[in-house]
Amino acid sequence: NAGVTQTPKFQVLKTGQSMTLQCAQDMNHEYMSWYRQDPGMGLRLIHYSVGAGITDQGEVPNGYNVSRSTTEDFPLRLLSAAPSQTSVYFCASGSDFRTGSQHFGDGTRLSIL
């Protein structure tokens, strides 16, 4: 009964470092996505995937990379961390986002110093 699992929950990085935020779902959902949440900005879509091997850019993709080698996993990579990437990151999965079947993880709070 795990749903969407994100790791780590918290992370502090130095500018220029790289890291991978992990996201795994056990509901066999085709759709997965990454959002960042910033104060007053709501959730903004970074990258999304409509199935294994298929990814595409969202609203704010610069500085991030994704891959989808399996249905279950959708990692988000920060290539060279910048202070502007300090945010809370949410991963979501669903069978049809338009009908509200999207399930979110509990988020990763990332600080870039």
Next chain:
Amino acid sequence: DQQVKQNSPSLSVQEGRISILNCDYTNSMFDYFLWYKKYPAEGPTFLISISSIKDKNEDGRFTVFLNKSAKHLSLHIVPSQPGDSAVYFCAASGPDNAGNMLTFGGGTRLMVKP
């Protein structure tokens, strides 16, 4: 340019009264609208949705109203309970949205006072 806007960052209501959360959108191609609720340190959870072919959808204490001509939707919570205190996000989707993904508003923090 934000396509979905929630102009009230916060709202405070008394327990038992009605809470009305508002949302405006600019993209006339949006045809599906959702409300999500978020507690601190948790991910958003789906609350209620409405298709553009309807003007009202009700689920228990929660009702969403859609005014397409005004590009406006609202969420009514009646009666409000202290457990409803959370951040509420409206979201929209349309056929021209990337992969039918959702566009979110900035959120409204609702505080229900006992």
